[in-house]
Amino acid sequence: MRLVVYCKYCNTRNNAKIHSEDRLEIKKDYGDTFELKCSKCLENNQFRINDIKAEVNPIVNLVFMLSMLALIVCAFFYFNDYLFVSGTIQSVYLVPIGMGIPILIYFTWLGNERKKVNSFNRFRV
Numbered sequence: 001m002r003l004v005v006y007c008k009y010c011n012t013r014n015n016a017k018i019h020s021e022d023r024l025e026i027k028k029d030y031g032d033t034f035e036l037k038c039s040k041c042l043e044n045n046q047f048r049i050n051d052i053k054a055e056v057n058p059i060v061n062l063v064f065m066l067s068m069l070a071l072i073v074c075a076f077f078y079f080n081d082y083l084f085v086s087g088t089i090q091s092v093y094l095v096p097i098g099m100g101i102p103i104l105i106y107f108t109w110l111g112n113e114r115k116k117v118n119s120f121n122r123f124r125v
Helices: 023-030 058-078 080-086 089-122
Strands: 002-006 013-015 033-037 044-048 053-055
Touching: 053 089, 058 080, 058 089
Parallel strands: none
Antiparallel strands: 002 013, 002 053, 033 044
16 A cells, blocks of 8 residues: 655656555654655645555555465476376366465455555545
């Protein structure tokens, strides 16, 4: 989850250099307002806590997805001899299970990230 604010002059999205899970922590640490310089027009803006929006970070999402895909590939190569040599009926079920567990982990993580983002954006101070 990353926190962003939009410049009042040029409407550019800027990353807020604040790391928090909810607005009450931000209010406790920074007060009711904070100042941030726009990365495009270089104007100093005063923002209230309710101006902050949360978004799912696409870079973290991509890294986590690629790591889960790498886990699937590594598991496939690790169990390659067992899958194609044994020829038993149990080896047929290992491929979907081996792919399903990392996919389940990824979608569970993504759902939790979206819940955190929705919770942050819904709650106002």
